[in-house]
Amino acid sequence: RNYSIEELRALDQKHFLHPTSPVKTENGPAFIFTEGKGVYLYDITGKKVIDGMSSLWNVNIGHGRTELGEVAKEQMDKLAFSSCFATFSNEPAILLAEKLAGLAPGDLSTTFFTSGGSESNDSAYKLARHYWILKGEVSRKKIISRSKSYHGVAIGATSATGLKAFRDFTNSNAPDFLYVDHFSTKALRDLIETEGPETIAAFITEPVQGAGGVHVAPENYFKEIREICDEYGILMITDEVITGFGRTGKFFAMEHYNVVPDMMCFAKGVTSGYAQLGGVMISEKIHREFSELSVGTILHGYTYSGHPMACAVGLKNIEIIEKENLVANSAARGQELLEGLKALQAKYPFIVNARGLGLMAGLEVFSEGSLLAPQIVLEAAKVGLICRAVVLDGQDVVVFSPPLSISQAELKDLLNLLDKAIQEVENKITA
Numbered sequence: 310r311n312y313s314i315e316e317l318r319a320l321d322q323k324h325f326l327h328p329t330s331p332v333k334t335e336n337g338p339a340f341i342f343t344e345g346k347g348v349y350l351y352d353i354t355g356k357k358v359i360d361g362m363s364s365l366w367n368v369n370i371g372h373g374r375t376e377l378g379e380v381a382k383e384q385m386d387k388l389a390f391s392s393c394f395a396t397f398s399n400e401p402a403i404l405l406a407e408k409l410a411g412l413a414p415g416d417l418s419t420t421f422f423t424s425g426g427s428e429s430n431d432s433a434y435k436l437a438r439h440y441w442i443l444k445g446e447v448s449r450k451k452i453i454s455r456s457k458s459y460h461g462v463a464i465g466a467t468s469a470t471g472l473k474a475f476r477d478f479t480n481s482n483a484p485d486f487l488y489v490d491h492f493s494t495k496a497l498r499d500l501i502e503t504e505g506p507e508t509i510a511a512f513i514t515e516p517v518q519g520a521g522g523v524h525v526a527p528e529n530y531f532k533e534i535r536e537i538c539d540e541y542g543i544l545m546i547t548d549e550v551i552t553g554f555g556r557t558g559k560f561f562a563m564e565h566y567n568v569v570p571d572m573m574c575f576a577k578g579v580t581s582g583y584a585q586l587g588g589v590m591i592s593e594k595i596h597r598e599f600s601e602l603s604v605g606t607i608l609h610g611y612t613y614s615g616h617p618m619a620c621a622v623g624l625k626n627i628e629i630i631e632k633e634n635l636v637a638n639s640a641a642r643g644q645e646l647l648e649g650l651k652a653l654q655a656k657y658p659f660i661v662n663a664r665g666l667g668l669m670a671g672l673e674v675f676s677e678g679s680l681l682a683p684q685i686v687l688e689a690a691k692v693g694l695i696c697r698a699v700v701l702d703g704q705d706v707v708v709f710s711p712p713l714s715i716s717q718a719e720l721k722d723l724l725n726l727l728d729k730a731i732q733e734v735e736n737k738i739t740a
């Protein structure tokens with residue numbers, strides 16, 4: 310039978326505990342999406358909105374690309390699933406691992422597959438610690454991350470997340486996680502010295518902090534981080550879950566900084582959300598330790614590691630990113646987005662900063678005594694633009710991450726709608 314919109318809203322409220330959500334909502338979900346095409350989403354009431362977030366920073370190629378459905382069906386008809394444990398494998402997983410090796414920086418040439426970003430980060434911590442066990446340095450188990458970082462919600466990923474509110478959601482986190490100021494290399498060095506380098510397994514960092522409010526690191530930050538990691542023999546892990554697959558105007562964001570990590574986590578953009586897939590890429594040095602020098606077993610693996618359908622979708626998605634020059638488009642449109650945000654900053658006194666890299670941007674606002682970003686996001690949704698507010702850690706930032714396929718005209722529309730929304734908020738606060 311056909312459910313009415315009111316019935317669906319009521320059923321949602323009763324039966325669906327949403328991820329990262331207020332527990333109580335007045336009328337159930339604000340949007341029940343039914344269709345997507347390019348940068349646009351359509352909801353059950355027929356309302357059309359620009360998906361200024363690529364949903365969750367992930368629909369890089371845009372919505373409604375039927376080729377991905379075709380590839381998924383073809384693969385599922387042929388072989389929907391088989392295990393990749395031990396000596397079992399499948400063609401899409403092999404070919405995607407090979408493709409990624411060609412795209413990733415430096416000697417990151419081997420992939421451990423997962424189903425998403427949180428699993429990828431937990432896997433990276435475990436693989437890093439196992440590496441040190443194999444090397445005979447068993448005391449190296451601490452993982453250092455940055456303030457304002459977000460690494461996901463599995464217990465390890467949450468424990469590594471610098472945004473404290475996520476850690477405070479439960480009253481117990483995983484041990485051996487430490488945090489440093491997100492821009493200070495001196496703080497990292499001091500922490501390593503205080504703890505003892507022989508106790509540190511790895512340092513993890515997002516190239517551009519996303520959920521923490523879109524923070525682009527100072528120019529030499531990653532070079533210095535790489536040097537510190539090398540000096541103390543600490544593994545450097547980059548979390549490219551948001552920044553990978555063209556988001557920042559390079560295929561992987563660390564290319565902006567010419568720094569090669571020892572491990573790199575990815576997810577989201579690898580399939581543009583058309584299938585659930587993530588992974589950790591490891592350097593040749595680490596892979597050699599695991600595969601040639603060790604007689605043990607990698608006692609770590611998910612049922613869906615190397616899922617054939619997800620990997621086939623990943624391959625097709627990458628083919629589209631490459632064929633349609635979406636990385637170059639991300640760089641060009643990203644520049645226009647940043648210029649547009651800076652123009653808004655010049656127009657409205659309560660906008661204090663506009664920042665970004667490629668199609669990942671943040672607009673920082675400030676008003677004594679009230680948060681503005683959530684109001685802007687609310688007004689934007691009313692006029693047809695989805696964006697997101699970051700208010701954790703005392704911040705007030707509106708963030709943007711539209712599909713890499715966005716055209717110049719669509720980007721202008723996005724900025725016009727945002728201007729309208731901000732004007733509405735200004736009218737309210739000056740009334």
Ligand code: PLP
Pocket residue numbers: 365424425426427428430459460461462515519520548549550551576577
């Ligand atoms: N790492 C980063 C940088 C992220 O932004 C996210 C999700 O937003 C994750 C990890 C977690 O990924 P997932 O939600 O797929 O588990």
